[in-house]
Amino acid sequence: MTAYDNLMAFQRDTEALAQIAGRLSWDQETMMPRGAADQRSDERAAMEAVLHQRRTDPRIGDWLAQVGQPEDPVAAAQVRHIRRSYERAARVPEKLASDIARLVSRAHVVWAEARADDDFAAFAPVLKEVVALRRAEGEALADGGDTYDALLDDYEPGAKAADLVEMFGALRPRLVALREAVLSKPPMPGLTGSFDEQGQMNLSRLLAKTFGYDMARGRVDKAVHPFSSGSGDDVRITTRTVPLEPFNCLYSTIHEVGHASYEQNIDPAYRLTPLGGGVSMGVHESQSRIFENQLGRSRAFCGWLYGQMRDTFGPDIGVSTEEDFYRAVNRVQNGYIRTEADELQYNLHVLLRFDLERALISGDLAVDDLETAWNDRFEADFGFAVDRPAHGVLQDVHWSAGLFGYFPTYSLGNVYAGCLYAALRKAVPDLDEGLARGDTSAATGWLRENLQRHGGLYSPRAVIERAAGQAPSEGPLLDYLEEKFSGLYGL
Amino acid sequence: MTAYDNLMAFQRDTEALAQIAGRLSWDQETMMPRGAADQRSDERAAMEAVLHQRRTDPRIGDWLAQVGQPEDPVAAAQVRHIRRSYERAARVPEKLASDIARLVSRAHVVWAEARADDDFAAFAPVLKEVVALRRAEGEALADGGDTYDALLDDYEPGAKAADLVEMFGALRPRLVALREAVLSKPPMPGLTGSFDEQGQMNLSRLLAKTFGYDMARGRVDKAVHPFSSGSGDDVRITTRTVPLEPFNCLYSTIHEVGHASYEQNIDPAYRLTPLGGGVSMGVHESQSRIFENQLGRSRAFCGWLYGQMRDTFGPDIGVSTEEDFYRAVNRVQNGYIRTEADELQYNLHVLLRFDLERALISGDLAVDDLETAWNDRFEADFGFAVDRPAHGVLQDVHWSAGLFGYFPTYSLGNVYAGCLYAALRKAVPDLDEGLARGDTSAATGWLRENLQRHGGLYSPRAVIERAAGQAPSEGPLLDYLEEKFSGLYGL
Incomplete structure (x- = not known):
């Protein structure tokens, strides 16, 4: 066995164990008996300890030193991923890593209670601790470089906040202007009627297959939060049902199928290796969003879906033409909540968080001032005031989980989706x-x-650039949104 | 941290990981997409490697040496289990262990094909290899002692084949005689009618609750084979449905609830420790069988179940009195298959396997002569000939999986159940x-x-003896069976 063989054999087992850990999370959200929560914490902690030990195993360092830089591009990419992950793990002191794990576990509970009580002050003290420890981790990872970039790199390898600031800076004013123009127009029709759960789930499964999800290597279940889980031949998705809001279920399904297809479609030769999963959160989100929005919310697809809706739920669904159905799917409305936002406004929610969290990590914004900063920015972009913390600064789980650097990948994913869609339309003129x-x-x-099969072979930006035929920029997304919503609202 | 603390902390994580491995098996039988089988093999192999490494970790030996023999009885029992498991693992060369794992994985496939083709000769070569390797393992474990006992000890710690030979020797003639007497009488009525799957599953869940299964710490799903999986707060069972045979589903459920209750009812202080699981296969089987047979197939309980059956499936189920329903539940019929055998004949199937597998391990019986030996013995005990290998020597999965020493624990469990039931009737005179x-x-x-809460605190024999108030023997089981079936068949 060469050092490379040893390295890859060891890594394969680690990847296999990581798949098991992921399945355990899936089980927890879908199948686990409610009384098993405490025992499950112990089980997960034991699994995490095994994974942490393997990821920092000094033999990896020895093998990496012997391997050097392989000439074969696939081997080179494997080694690049392993080296990056090993070096990052080695930079964070073990005590800091375990302190963060314990802290965010506590912070999550405090956040959930504070949100239920609409009480930001109850969350602020623990959030200060989370910011402090993640800042320390970022500094350790940055090794003299930018702290926020070091955190961002966990979710979007190679991305730099300064580039995103520029990109999002170009995005924001045109989105705010488009939003204002749209909301000055009469509102779109909405669905009415009853949408039984079984019908929603049946239609979800049909949509999953329609978008190419391989049911023989996955499954669809119900959970509180929609998610996709796993890589390779076992990629499962969840969705949810809300009695009066079938779009919640159906578009959650299409979104998760976007994530899941990416995992399912990676070259099987990369299974259980670092190349065998989606390359970044941003690229992942580009797949879920292009499935959900550019394809799933297109006029052409809505025409087909309208027929399926009537077949499933009967003719009385509140709209009676394909065009009105398309308008209902794409209705723009005021709202506080990111996860419920429409395609037009979604990125404004994200940009707000991106700016605030960079200020928190740099120390320019104190946690005690966060609620006010949130509310001011929200009113500036959305034109109305946040009514309560649960609809504002307390709405998202991310910061309580220490996930600083995660939010921008949502908008980056939308930007990537815009680029990919422009290229797709050129490549497939009769798409509609x-x-x-x-x-x-x-x-x-x-x-x-053009994208999914490569898995982790190229860097996030490179794989988008290869598929889109040009360097990623916000232009195509903005052009698409302006054209779509101008048409819908007669601007 | 003392050496004992270190030992237990390490062991707790190992037990937690073992629970995860068990859940993975559950998932495989219930939820896994069919296309995920290959990837799952890799995942399980990685998990097994982690568990094997932990179980043979030399630090365990160091800690054990420092701990010595604790005075506290719980600590002493924990150390006894850990020492036993560590010493057994240390005796088997790593190459032999991994050779066996690979071999049985292949043997299973060969066996399944041979059974489908009714071709013992196709299975014989790989079975020879399995016997040879397991014999070698038994010799390594026995360290000069009896080879078969060393294998048996894996499933029933402390049991000796010589004692079982004596016990089963007393069981067999009276069972053969009872069987002959019963089958000379007119047959019992059977169910007719249709028993929809949903009704069977609903009644299964009702029965599970009726027998004290805690649904908040478990769940019931369908699978090809009924089984119970997990310990502590996450103990799941499966059952199956056969359209015309509701008893298959209902009594499988009660059987698995017996296993699952044992796991659920162990003292929570033992969770994720060696004391936190059932102490042996035989004691486990005593719980499943007393639930299924002595309680579930009793005249009193059948009276209640008859009402539930009529409520679920309507009045036309083929029998129209409680007494006829009781007779249908306990119908004795000729049959080839162990897993479908009635309460009276079941042990005769097991005893046959016990005698043959001892002869295989000792070398007194060659694999090439196994089919003939099976058929001869079957005809001697059951009075008719095996019609095809799938109904005879190829029917059970155990030998292909290398599980020599497992079969006798089924009958030992029935013997234990007989002892427990006699004591239970004395302790609870108004049980019916x-x-x-x-x-x-x-x-x-x-x-x-009296039994379940102790988990692994006492040895298998000791925990039965404490609960039953006397040393285990076959007498109570025989008395119970003779009384029950004499009454049913008017002997």
């Missing part, structure tokens, strides 16, 4: 003809071939 | 009054208090 028949194969096949 | 109302709490409470 298929979508209008409920046939997504031209689009999903193009994404598989 | 509760059972007739579908109230099993007096029985299940007695078993929990």
Whole structure:
């Protein structure tokens, strides 16, 4: 066995164990008996300890030293991933890592209570601790470089906040302007009627297959939060049902199928290796968003979906033409909550968080001033005031979990989706003809071939650039949104 | 931290990881997408490697040496389990252990094909290899002692084949005689009608609760084979449904609830320790069998179940009195298959396997002669000939999996159940009054208090002896069976 063989054999087992840990999370959200929570914490902690030990195993360092820089591009990419992950793990003192794990576990509980009580002051003390420890971790990882960038790198390898500031700076004013123009127009129709749970789940499974999800290597279950879990041949998704809001279920499903297809479509040769998963959160989100929005909320696809809705729930769903159904799907409304935001406003929610969390990590913004800063920024972008903390600064789980640097990947994913969609339309001029028949194969096949199959082979930016044919920028997303919503609202 | 603390902390994580491995098996039988089988093999192999490494970690030996023999009885029992497991693991060369793992994985596939083809000769070569390697393992474990005993000890710590030979030797003639007497009488009525799957599953869940299964710490799913999985606060069971045979589903459920209650009712202080699981296969089987047979197939309980059956499936189930329902539940019929055998004949199937597998391990019986030996013995005990290998020597998975020493624990469990039931009847004279109302709490409470809660604290024989008030013997089981079936068949 060469050092490379040893390294990869060891890594394969680690990846396999990481898949098991992921399945355990899936089980917890879908199948676990409610009385098993405490025992499950112990089980997960034991598994995390095994994974941490393997990821910092000094033999990895020895093998890496012997391997050097392989010439084969696949081997080089494998080694690049392993080296990056090993070096990052080695930079964080073990005590700091375990302090953070314990702290965020506590912070999550405090946050959930504070949100229920609409009481930011109850969350602030523990959030200060989380900010302090994650800042310390960022400094350790940055090794003299930018602290926030070091945290961002966990979710979007290679991304720099300064680039995102520029990109999002170009995004924000045009989104605010578009939002204002749209909301000055009469509102779109909405659905009414009853949408039984079984019908929603049946239609979810149909949509999953329609978007190319391989049910023989996955499954769809219900959970409180929709998510996708796993890589390779076992990629499971969840969705949720809300009685009066079938779009919640259906578009959550399409979104998660975007994530899941990416994992399912990676070259099988990369299974249980560092190349065998999606390359970054941003690229992952580009897949979920292009499935959900550019394809799933397109006029052509909505025409097909309208027929499916009527077949499933009967003719009385509150709209009676394909065009009105398309307008209902794409209705823009005021709202406080990021996860419920429409395609137009979603990125404004994200940009707000990105700016605030950078200020928290740099120390320019104190946790005690966070609620006011949130409310001021929200009113500036959305034109109305936050009514309560649960609808504002306390709405998202991320900061309580220490996930600083995660939010911007949502908008980066949308920007990437915009670039990919522009290239897809050029490559497949008759895209809408298929979508209008409920046939997504031209689009999903193009994404598989040009992006998904590569897994972690290229860097996030590089894989987008290869597929889109140009360096990623916010322009295509803005052009798409302005064209779509101008048409919808007659601007 | 003392050496004992270190030992227990390490062991707790190992037990937690073992629970995860068990849940992975559960997932495989219930939830896993069919296309995930290959990847799952890799995942399980990685997990097994972690567990093996932990179980043979030399630090355990160091800690054990420092701990010596604790005075506290609970600590002493923990150390006894850990020492036993560590010493056994240390005796088996790593190469032999991994050779066996690989071999049985292959043997299983060969066996399944041979069974489908009714071709013992196709299975014989790989079975020879399995026998040879397991014999080698037994010799390594026995360290000069009896080879078969060393294998048996894996499933029933402390048991000796010589004692079982004596016990089963007393069991066999009286069972053969009882069987002949019963089958000379007119057959019992059977169920007819249709028993929809949903009704069977609903009644299964009702039965699970009726027998004290804590649904907040477990769940019931469908699988090809009924089983119970997990310890502590996450103990899941499966059952199966066969359209025309509701008893298959219902009594499988009660059987698995017996196993699951044992795990659920162990003292919570033992959770994720060596004391936190059932102490042996035989004691486990005593719980599943007393739930299923002595309680679930009793005249009193059948009266209650008859009402539930009519409520669930309507009045046309083929029998129209409680007495006929009781007779249908306990119908004795000729049959080839162990897993479908009635309470009277079941042990004869097991005894046959016990005698043959001892002869295989000792070398007194060659694999090439196994099919003939099986068929001869079957005809001697059951009075008719095996019609095909799938109904005979190829019917069980155990030998292909290398599980020599496992079969006798089934009958030992029945013997234990007989002893426990005799003691239970003395302790709870009005047992039948509760059972007739579908109230099993007096029985299940007695078993929990006198046996289940102890987990691994006492040896298998000791915990039975404490609960039953006398050393285990086959007498009570035989007396119970002779009384029950004499009454049923008017002998």
